[in-house]
Amino acid sequence: MIARLVGTVFGAGYLRPGPGTWGTLAALPLAWIFMQGGALFFTVATAFVLPLGVWATRKMTDGHPEHDPSEIVIDELLGLWIALIPIAWGAQNAGVAVERLWPGWLAAFVLFRLFDIWKVGPVGWADRRNDVWGVMLDDAIAGVMAAVGVMILAALAHL
Template sequence: MIRLFATAFGLGLLRPAPGTWGSLGAVLLGWAIDRYAGFPGLLMATMVAIWAGFAVCARLLADRPGDDPSEVVIDEVAGQWIALLLPSLAFWTRGWEGWLPWPAPLAAFLFFRLFDIWKPWLVGRADARGDAAGVMLDDLWAGLFAGIATVAAGVLWHAPLFWS
């Protein structure tokens, strides 16, 4: 069961680029959760994914310090859902009911993959920890940065509408 959660029900076993497959599956599922359960549902799912991710990584990697197996993508799921949370919150606070508008999920996905691969600042510091918590933390930071970048990109894209 631990391996099933760690690989996001097998997404982490897909090749090439298991992290990208895990992120893609996560963004699609997160988008659906947001559609049918709204921001509160996505928030709850994200909290469960974070908790499960830390628990699964600690158990799975207990005897493998410094290891970050590519098939473990529960961290990508949690991080990707954090990236979706910020635009979801922005629309939810404005009474938006329905699908998170396109291209917000695409932007969240692309920004998350950028920060997860590039590993700037706190993302890289968390990744350098070399422990099970670091496996999760780098993706949580990447998700936070991706969520901020997604909202910022939306504001910049739509700003000319308000200036004219």
Template sequence: MLARLISTFFGVGYAPFASGTAASIVALPFAWLIAHYGGPVVLALAAFAAFGAGVWSCGVYIRESANKDPSECVIDEVAGQWLACAFAPLTLPGFALAFALFRLFDILKPWPVGPAEKAPGGLGVMLDDMVAGLLAGVIVLLLHLAKVI
């Protein structure tokens, strides 16, 4: 029961379509609150805590469902989105770009995102999203430092 709650991010994963995008959208206000009150380091730590919880919960969910990467497991999108936002300025354009780039990398799976997905079990579910979040976050940070956003 706990693994299902965590892996579906309290039921968000049961959205009728685009459950990954829905989870990323739901993750944004939480990311803003964590970054606003705790700063970007605390948001990054929250992303890694979600990653750890997701490796465990998605691993349990996969074993129970016999599906290698169930679409309702969306804690990976939450963790990856939070990591991307940890690099972003605490502004609407910064978070919007972090969202867009994270979703783009998560969907298209360019190198090194795609190979990260090949890890076994819950780690494979989670790792590609963390890599996508890191790529998105670094690009957003570079654009912010270059005063583009």
């Protein structure tokens, strides 16, 4: 079933312990692949993940007692990809390969996981929606917060 492959990011959501962390790790090489098309391509692909994730989550939770089963990790992919958007644009603007900005990749990963786990502010609000949109939006917001953090850290590193 395609929705299950998408929702679990090719099965990463079934790995234990910490399926959210495994899903975030699985998102890294996929991000690198999509970034090879350029920053605009990666940004558009990231935007496409939101409706794709809503669809997959809806399919996987239809008739399920939980609105956010732990094996659904497409939301982690979305959040991390949002956090990585500044890396894609930064590498393109600098004319370097995206992997050269590895400290930004690390910062995006760590900041995204922290914001996603802590559920601070608007992340917690979205998580409390208890619906398909909440599943995706809390990670999207955590991704935006992580992206801001990545940009701040990059600015500080280049002072």
